[in-house]
Amino acid sequence: MSTSNGPSDVSFGWGILGPGRIAEKFCADLALVPGARLAAVGSRSSERAEAFSARHGGRAHASYAALVEDPEVDIVYVASPHSLHFSHAAMALEAGKAVLCEKPLTLDVEAAKALFELADRHSGFLMEAMWMTCNPLIHKVRRLLGQESYGSPKQVHADLGFVAAHDPADRLWDSQLGASVLLDMGIYPLTFAHLLLGPPQSLAASAHVVDGVDANLAISGSYPNGAVAALTSSMTCQSPRTASVSTEIGRFDFARNFHRPTSVQWTSYWEPEGQTTTIVADEPIIGLGYGNEIAEIQRCLRAGLRESPLVPRAQTIAVLEQMDLIGSQLGVSHSKT
Numbered sequence: 001m002s003t004s005n006g007p008s009d010v011s012f013g014w015g016i017l018g019p020g021r022i023a024e025k026f027c028a029d030l031a032l033v034p035g036a037r038l039a040a041v042g043s044r045s046s047e048r049a050e051a052f053s054a055r056h057g058g059r060a061h062a063s064y065a066a067l068v069e070d071p072e073v074d075i076v077y078v079a080s081p082h083s084l085h086f087s088h089a090a091m092a093l094e095a096g097k098a099v100l101c102e103k104p105l106t107l108d109v110e111a112a113k114a115l116f117e118l119a120d121r122h123s124g125f126l127m128e129a130m131w132m133t134c135n136p137l138i139h140k141v142r143r144l145l146g147q148e149s150y151g152s153p154k155q156v157h158a159d160l161g162f163v164a165a166h167d168p169a170d171r172l173w174d175s176q177l178g179a180s181v182l183l184d185m186g187i188y189p190l191t192f193a194h195l196l197l198g199p200p201q202s203l204a205a206s207a208h209v210v211d212g213v214d215a216n217l218a219i220s221g222s223y224p225n226g227a228v229a230a231l232t233s234s235m236t237c238q239s240p241r242t243a244s245v246s247t248e249i250g251r252f253d254f255a256r257n258f259h260r261p262t263s264v265q266w267t268s269y270w271e272p273e274g275q276t277t278t279i280v281a282d283e284p285i286i287g288l289g290y291g292n293e294i295a296e297i298q299r300c301l302r303a304g305l306r307e308s309p310l311v312p313r314a315q316t317i318a319v320l321e322q323m324d325l326i327g328s329q330l331g332v333s334h335s336k337t
Contacts, residue, residue, distance in 0.1 A: 001074045010302050013039030014294075015073035015097070017064055017088055018080035019052035020171075022102065026077060026294075027056040029287035033294045039074075042067025064088060068095040075297060077129070078102055081171050082178025082334075086111050089126065093118050098125040100297050104183050108335040109320040116313050119306075127297055127308050128316045132188060132259045133195065134293040136281035139310075141245065141252055141264060142195060144279070150266070151247030153196050154227050158189035158243035160259060161234030166210065172235060179213045180334055182323055186217050186233035188259040189243070190326075191319050193231060196245055197223035199318055205326040208236070214332050252279070260289040 038058040043049040046062035053060040076092035119126040243258035
């Protein structure tokens with residue numbers, strides 16, 4: 001960590017643990033965030049680390065242990081497969097690094113609680129990389145809901161899916177690596193409903209399961225104040241990837257790729273009936289939106305915070321509890337313990 005004149009000038013060295021597909025997108029946004037620099041990348045393969053470093057910068061490490069021990073690294077971004085999140089995040093916390101760990105933080109809620117306890121023992125910072133939660137436009141819609149001009153949320157629809165060719169060797173289909181449409185895509189609609197409606201009172205799920213991997217999923221939920229949600233995700237079809245939030249007086253419509261919105265349409269059924277307006281964010285969306293979570297963790301560290309108010313541990317734990325319940329209903333275990 002380096003400083004110049006004061007807390008707002010503190011810059012941070014980032015280390016990438018796992019140079020995969022999502023890390024490529026993450027690093028493109030990292031380059032857009034003031035005070036963030038790519039210090040290093042670590043992989044089990046020196047060739048992969050060196051190739052990633054050649055594209056994005058930073059020194060290359062041929063092991064994860066070397067990455068977390070690098071003195072130039074202040075924050076470790078864990079982008080390894082789901083089943084390795086716990087061990088890799090724990091390694092970084094024990095090395096004294098702040099940690100941003102890809103979602104889901106762990107495979108089950110008990111592991112997440114243990115990881116947060118480890119962070120507490122080391123006085124460390126740990127945040128799940130639920131970048132949707134850091135999107136300024138989603139913050140704005142949350143603020144508008146409940147206001148007289150927009151009404152209270154009564155119904156949420158949300159979907160996220162795509163076709164992933166069935167390849168048992170691919171991370172998306174390898175159950176030993178935590179493959180699951182719920183963990184990869186379904187977590188977004190589930191978190192979206194949680195953010196806008198609160199904790200569910202009940203959830204019911206059904207899925208098509210292939211070789212122990214939930215691949216096509218539907219969830220229905222009941223929430224406080226009479227609200228309901230219909231949530232879907234898939235690795236077997238080209239689904240809409242849209243979302244809507246309906247109130248007693250109108251509807252917010254999120255276009256394709258709802259989990260990283262750049263604008264939202266509001267349709268009012270008050271006078272004049274059917275009037276549509278475009279809702280935009282009050283602050284910039286950085287790159288694809290990974291930049292906003294990067295900026296958030298740096299803001300928290302500058303302020304001396306132990307967790308982010310945008311992605312608090314209570315939210316991470318609550319959604320993991322919901323996913324554990326859904327897994328039990330499906331007869332699918334995502335935990336390796």
